[in-house]
Amino acid sequence: MRGGCPLVTLVGGESAKSxxxxxxxxxxxxxxxxxKGQVVLLVGGGSLLxxxxxxxxxxKRGISYISVPTTLIAQIDAAIGGKTGINFKGAKNxxxxxxxxxxxxxxxxxxxxxxxxxxxxxxVEVYKHALLVGGALWEEVQAQSFREVPDLxxxxxxxxxxLKWVAQDPREEKGIRLFLNLGHTLGHVWEALSLxxxxxxxxxxxxxxxxxxxxxxxxxxxxxxxxxFERIQQKLHSEGLMAPLPPFTWHQWEKVxxxxxxxxxxxxxxxxxxxxGEVERTVVSVEELRKAVQWYRHEVGKGGIxxxxxx
Amino acid sequence: MRGGCPLVTLVGGESAKSxxxxxxxxxxxxxxxxxKGQVVLLVGGGSLLxxxxxxxxxxKRGISYISVPTTLIAQIDAAIGGKTGINFKGAKNxxxxxxxxxxxxxxxxxxxxxxxxxxxxxxVEVYKHALLVGGALWEEVQAQSFREVPDLxxxxxxxxxxLKWVAQDPREEKGIRLFLNLGHTLGHVWEALSLxxxxxxxxxxxxxxxxxxxxxxxxxxxxxxxxxFERIQQKLHSEGLMAPLPPFTWHQWEKVxxxxxxxxxxxxxxxxxxxxGEVERTVVSVEELRKAVQWYRHEVGKGGIxxxxxx
Numbered sequence: 001m002r003g004g005c006p007l008v009t010l011v012g013g014e015s016a017k018s019x020x021x022x023x024x025x026x027x028x029x030x031x032x033x034x035x036k037g038q039v040v041l042l043v044g045g046g047s048l049l050x051x052x053x054x055x056x057x058x059x060k061r062g063i064s065y066i067s068v069p070t071t072l073i074a075q076i077d078a079a080i081g082g083k084t085g086i087n088f089k090g091a092k093n094x095x096x097x098x099x100x101x102x103x104x105x106x107x108x109x110x111x112x113x114x115x116x117x118x119x120x121x122x123x124v125e126v127y128k129h130a131l132l133v134g135g136a137l138w139e140e141v142q143a144q145s146f147r148e149v150p151d152l153x154x155x156x157x158x159x160x161x162x163l164k165w166v167a168q169d170p171r172e173e174k175g176i177r178l179f180l181n182l183g184h185t186l187g188h189v190w191e192a193l194s195l196x197x198x199x200x201x202x203x204x205x206x207x208x209x210x211x212x213x214x215x216x217x218x219x220x221x222x223x224x225x226x227x228x229f230e231r232i233q234q235k236l237h238s239e240g241l242m243a244p245l246p247p248f249t250w251h252q253w254e255k256v257x258x259x260x261x262x263x264x265x266x267x268x269x270x271x272x273x274x275x276x277g278e279v280e281r282t283v284v285s286v287e288e289l290r291k292a293v294q295w296y297r298h299e300v301g302k303g304g305i306x307x308x309x310x311x
Numbered sequence: 312m313r314g315g316c317p318l319v320t321l322v323g324g325e326s327a328k329s330x331x332x333x334x335x336x337x338x339x340x341x342x343x344x345x346x347k348g349q350v351v352l353l354v355g356g357g358s359l360l361x362x363x364x365x366x367x368x369x370x371k372r373g374i375s376y377i378s379v380p381t382t383l384i385a386q387i388d389a390a391i392g393g394k395t396g397i398n399f400k401g402a403k404n405x406x407x408x409x410x411x412x413x414x415x416x417x418x419x420x421x422x423x424x425x426x427x428x429x430x431x432x433x434x435v436e437v438y439k440h441a442l443l444v445g446g447a448l449w450e451e452v453q454a455q456s457f458r459e460v461p462d463l464x465x466x467x468x469x470x471x472x473x474l475k476w477v478a479q480d481p482r483e484e485k486g487i488r489l490f491l492n493l494g495h496t497l498g499h500v501w502e503a504l505s506l507x508x509x510x511x512x513x514x515x516x517x518x519x520x521x522x523x524x525x526x527x528x529x530x531x532x533x534x535x536x537x538x539x540f541e542r543i544q545q546k547l548h549s550e551g552l553m554a555p556l557p558p559f560t561w562h563q564w565e566k567v568x569x570x571x572x573x574x575x576x577x578x579x580x581x582x583x584x585x586x587x588g589e590v591e592r593t594v595v596s597v598e599e600l601r602k603a604v605q606w607y608r609h610e611v612g613k614g615g616i617x618x619x620x621x622x
Contacts, residue, residue: 037576060572261371265348
């Protein structure tokens, strides 16, 4: 890579997080002889940053990169914290590393170019961050429309939550960073299962479903009050986020679930809500999660992006 | 992975360090649902440990493993220092990470099972370690037959050198760990070029060639005395290590060379010998290396494992 800066463009979205795309990027790094004295600029949404940073982390045992997130979800979540990853065998982020960028450049102007659906998906992670800290942020986000482009102030507030939690546990070894996975255990399953359908869910859409289903588990356990549960459900519903589940069999569902990275020694440990600003690590059974899914399927996700009832 | 410990066996050697083998191991980790609360035991030579540890480092963003090196080269070099890696597009270790094992178990009894050629290849790295520290170790290794099985004492002494240098610069950021690459810049090129032939060089065999060629560069620069150069050449020759080069074109040679991980910002920085125990970082040109190769091809590597003259 001498004299000039080669440009590689890729189609974004979750399907970019694959081994073939990874191989393609490695091949480009090889072709341009990218070495450890150079830096790769990654510009894109969360999926592109995930696969691009994975390639950088493994090229010559780690080269520098700078992240320029262009979506809301990437600016306040995906690009922060050094998690890289690609999907494998239909499960999310099974292959990945921790590798921080040299710098993170956030320009909120990009957000004005986002389709409404992408924007709404991003607000779900803002919502999750607000659930984690509670208080004023939580009340503010309850009153905020997910169809609006957030201003710099919103992006800062939401990114700050992620930064704060990551800083306490950068390598996810202490069980603190785990809290950021609120709603993501079931969320990842729905995202993964929808990938092979004609209507893949966006990350935030899948997380919205996961958030409510995991909140249901909390409520059933007596951790979360029915009042708080109701407020969460109403907000997500009013934003049009309570989509029907992608078609699945319980066998498929369990297979994807059991690859979750939060399983340690065979035990699934989730962050569960006690209320806005109160979250705790809890060992849950597959059965409890299944009941939440059954409840959702029969009581909630009846219309929406799939436009049909599911198996 | 419940109830029992699944066993995965792989064919060893440099060709195991490939993307297809990597994919095969990831698939096994997926199949057995290996999670972060479990540990993978890697038993084998340097290549198997390199590819196995790479898979562990990238599975669910890093799972634990224990290394059990079974060859001399792995016990005193490859298994120490947390470097993982696979080859890509014909160049060595282009894809990899740093990921330390939980434990390293060394049993010298394995070494009695090694073929003489493998043993000799391992002694080359002992020799390189001795060149780096000089003094008594260097004199001892000059007097040592590379056909003998080393005792625990030898393994300890050689491993200690590696451990000491790695500890000063675990992530290869300070230019100290670079010294361990003595002889490896050209060594890796010969190893890579020989891979696709019917007679691949063992790692140590390729490094022996690289050591002498890089020593030639040192001598031509007036860094290394002709006397020391002569002693190195005689020793490697008497151990039957001065093999002919694999067939190559200069274009191929340069293409592989220029993927070297020691290139920073387009500049190739090598460790060069001033004498046993004295090594320094030096920027060298491709032309200097080419001259050393030409000298070797015409003056040294005329017989040996390939048994024919080369292009």
